[in-house]
Amino acid sequence: MLQAEIKSLLKEDISILIKISNSAKHYLCDCGEASLLTVKEIQSVSAIFISHTHIDHFSNFDGIFRHQIGSGEKIVICGPKNIHQQIEARLKSYTWNLIDENAIEYEIREIISKEEINVYKIRPPHWNLELIKTQNFLFEDDYVNVDFAILDHKTDSIAYLFKEKDSITFNETASEFKKGKWISELKTAFENTDSEKEIQIEETVYKSSDLFHF
Template identity: 90%
Template sequence: MIQAEIKSLLKEDISILIKISNSGKHYLCDCGEASLLTVKEIQSVSAVFISHTHIDHFSNFDGIFRHQIGSGEKIMVCGPKNIHQQIEARLKSYTWNLVDENAIEYEIREIVSKEEINIYTIRPPHWNLELIKKQNFLFEDEYVNVDFAILDHKTDSIAYLFKEKDSVTFNEKDSAFRKGKWISELKTAFENNDPDKDIQIEETIYKASDLFHFLIRNTGFKLGVIMDHNVCEDNYEKIKTVFKKADKVYIETFYKDEDQEFAKINYHSFASASGKIMNECEVKEAVPIHFSRRYVESDKQEIETAFYKAFQGN
C-alpha cells in the first residue's frame, strides 16, 4: 500500500515522502525545507514530483541532489512548464570537475498540458539538456501510475494522484485444489484477459475462465497531493475530475478562514474551501497541509477544525 509522511515541521517549507509497502522505493513530492527527511530516505527516492517552482517548494532541490550524486541511478523529476530549464540552471551553477558522467542521470518530465509531456535527459559533468521524446502520459512503474491536474496558482501548479496498481489474490478458502505454479499462471491469464488459456492442475486441464472465480481483484489505493491553488471553479472542476473518490488526499490549506482575503490575493486556498472541495470529491480521508509560516500551533488547530468541519459537510 502507498503511505505518505510529511517531512516538514510547521514553520518549514513543504515536502512529502511517499513510500511503497514492502519496497525500498520512495517518491518525493516537492523539495521544501524538510528537517525530518533522512539521508537514507533521500537515497531511496527514485522520482521527484514538483508542483511548482516557488522557492518554498523547490529550495531544497540542491540538498536532495547532494545526497543522490554518485549513486549511478536514473532519477525521474516531474514538474510544470520550464522545469527542465530551472533544473539545468541549478545544476550548472556548481563546479563538477571531479564528477564523471556515470555519477547520476536525471530524466526530466515537463508537463506542458494533459496530453503533452516532454522528456529530457541531463547528466554530469556538463549538464547539457537533451530532448529525447514526447509522450501523452506522465509516469508509470511497477507499483504506481500517476495522474495529475494542472491548477492555477498564478502559475501552473501540478496536483498529483498516485494510483497503486490493482492486485489479484487467490482465494484459498474456496479451492480444494493443491497449491502449485498453476495459481500464478491463472493470475497471469486473468490479468491478460485470456479466458481460454489452458491451466493444468495435477493431471487435469481446465480453461482459465472456469477457475477465475477463485481470484479476487483488489483495487489499488489512490493517494493525492494537491499543493498551492487558487479558490476558483476552474481549479475545482479539474480537482473533481482527477481526485474523485480518492482514498486519501493531502491538500494545501494555507490560510485561516479569517484570512481568506490574503488567499485571494496570493492565489492560495483557505481552511473551509479546501475542506469543502474534498467533501465534494467524496474523498475517504483528507489531510490539510502547507500552512502559512505566519501561523503558530494554535492557528494550525484552528485551520484543521474549520477544514474538517467543511469536509464533513457541517
C-alpha cells in the same frame, strides 16, 4: 498500499514522501525544507514531483540531489513548464570536475498541457539538456500510475494523483513455510491462473492451487 509522510516540521516548507508497501523505492512530492527526511530515504527516491517552483516548494532540491549523486540511478523529475531549465540552472551552478559521467541521470518531464509532456535527459559533468521525446502520459512504473491537473497559482501549479496498481500480496502469517523463491513462483502461477503448476517448498512438491489461499 501507498503511504504519505510529511517530512517537514510545522514551520518548515512542504515535502511529502510517498512510500509503497514491500518496495524499497519511494516518491518525493516537492522539495521544501524537510528536517525529517533522512539520507536513506532520499537515496530511495526514484521520482520527484514538483508542484511549482516558488522557493518554499523548491529550495531543498540541491540538498536532495547532493545525496543522490553517485548512485548511478536514473531518477525522474516531473514538474510544470520550464522545470527543465530550472533544474539545469541549479545543476550548472556548481563545479563538477571530479564527478563521473555515470554518477547519475535525471529524466525531466516538463508538463506543457494535459496531452503534452516533454521529456529531457541531463547528465554530469556538463549537464546539457537533451530533448528525448514528447509523450501524452506523465509517469508509470511497476507500482503506480500518476495523473495530474494543472492549477492556477498565478503560475502553473501541478496537482498529482497517485493511483496504486493492482498487485498480488502474500500473507506471511498464514504460512508456516520459510521464505524462498517458491513465493514468486506461486504469484506467477496465480497471475497466469495456472492451478496445476508444481511448487517445491523445501523437500515437498505442492500443486499451486493448494497454495493459492496464501
